[in-house]
């Protein structure tokens with residue numbers, strides 16, 4: 001789909017080392033919050049969170065179940081459609097259970113607002129959210145994750161699971177896209 005992507009370079013914004021240190025610290029917070037929970041359900045939002053959840057879960061010394069929802073609102077574009085489509089739902093029921101939704105980035109806030117609303121209607125015991133990145137200046141709806149890795153400026157970012165038109169998810173760092 002290269003026709004949707006003009007030429008660009010990627011400038012590193014957050015190094016792989018800084019991400020690893022932050023994920024380790026976040027895992028300590030999660031551990032404190034959910035210590036004693038019988039089995040925490042980690043819900044990763046595909047596709048962007050797959051790297052973050054993989055690193056986070058390996059830092060958690062808790063009984064966890066891992067499940068996924070696939071949500072999409074950007075397609076191959078750089079602007080949100082504001083219409084969140086659920087392409088894949090959870091396999092497990094979450095009624096009466098503790099749930100942590102794991103997201104890569106909160107931008108307009110539409111994706112997590114939609115997903116949290118949907119999951120709350122299933123009456124979990126506790127539902128919390130964690131996002132690696134937050135772009136607070138872009139918010140269009142009132143949403144705040146319970147834990148955030150890094151607050152970043154209004155730049156279009158890629159790497160560590162996050163794509164530009166399905167590319168660059170495999171970069172080990174977070175970088176900003178700069179058109180050339």
Ligand SMILES: O=P(O)(O)OC[C@H]1O[C@H](OP(=O)(O)OP(=O)(O)O)[C@H](O)[C@@H]1O
Pocket residue numbers: 045046047048049071072073074075080103104105106107108109110111112162163
């Ligand atoms: O706060 P918002 O403006 O709603 O944006 C955040 C969402 O946008 C991206 O998803 P995308 O729709 O690109 O799907 P993907 O995760 O499969 O790349 C990202 O992974 C978040 O889920």
Ligand SMILES: Nc1nc2[nH]cnc2c(=O)[nH]1
Pocket residue numbers: 074105106107108155156157158162163164
């Ligand atoms: N790739 C990418 N997807 C997003 N979705 C919402 N914000 C962003 C961003 O900065 N980069």
